[in-house]
Amino acid sequence: MGPLEVIWAILVGVFAVVGIVRGYPKELGVTTTIMAALLLLTRGGESLLYLLDTYLARSSQSSVIFEGQYGPLIQSSFYILVLVAAVVISYHGETLAFAGTPPRGPVGIVLNLTSGLINGYLISGSIWHYLHVFDYPIQILGLFRPPLTDLAQNFLVPLLPLPMLEPYLLFLVPFMIVMRVAR
């Protein structure tokens, strides 16, 4: 497995292409869902994990999620899987897609590309963030070997979306819903 930033850049690129193909009205719907999922995870993710841990502790007599050997891996996987599930749901179908079609010509292409890039940045950046805060537990599976490269450590990790956007998610989610509903 190569450096994380390469995988991150490939993912962002893939989402940019997806954005161009699908058009930004659908992509903005995905952005709304991702932001809502991130809001849910940042505000209630740990509470959900506590609930799950309490339930599991009844059978195992000890905390599996927070104290076990694989605790960081389980926690990280939980956040990533919830996020990925939200992304899959939002890409499958047009539940929150904005009603309309993109303008023709280069303006439409630029808008499609930008919205795809934003989604790629949000999705892959958030996954990276959840790996980072739990100290890259995928090391156990042999999928990553630290340390991060200088580029990633100095420039990319400080610009991951979640720590930056967390104070504003409570504003951004209603804003996106308002833009979806009251065009």
Next chain:
Amino acid sequence: MKLPFEPAFLQYLIVIVTALAASTAVGLKRGWRGELMAFVPIVAIWALLGATKERLVGSMNVAYRSLRFFLACGSQANTGSCVQSSGLANAMLVDPSNPEQVRLLVLAVFICAVALIFVLVFRFGRRPSSIWQRLLGALLGVANGFTLSYLMLPLLSYREQITLPVASASAEGDLSLIGPSLPSSLSVPSVTVGAVFLVLFVPFVIVAVRLMRPIEFPVKYYGQDR
């Protein structure tokens, strides 16, 4: 626990976000020409204020003394004794020897001038003829917003540490309950970069939604079959 915010971080953030939002809005509404119409006078006023702030303070004090004279001694027959007794000769609104007061006056005048220029350009500027002019205007607006913040930030004179409500949380443990992704301290650059993202993202969504074309239904829905 006290979050290690930089002194006056919030004021800085407010200035940057407001300047960026206002300038981008002018750029979107009036295009790059409107942006230039706004920006040239702003830089000129900033330079003028820097060169003539002593005279501005003097004029302000003269105006203040005149107003007080009119209010206190306007109805008196012997104005000379009134001036002596009320101490009007030495009355000052802004103390020229106090740099904080001078800076505050310059900041207030500058903000009023910038607001007036933005309102005038918004009201009387011409509409851009194409979407490209709008986008170019917005792009220039972002650049001008940053420049405007750059001009205004040195005029801020706040020195006190700000304690945000979040900081009154009793312990780090409380904060960790909010979410694992919330770091124990919010670093200023992260929040500021987040604000910049917000300032760019919100206009992008608004413009994108405004540019959407309505869905064209196939003819058969509206054809003779109905």
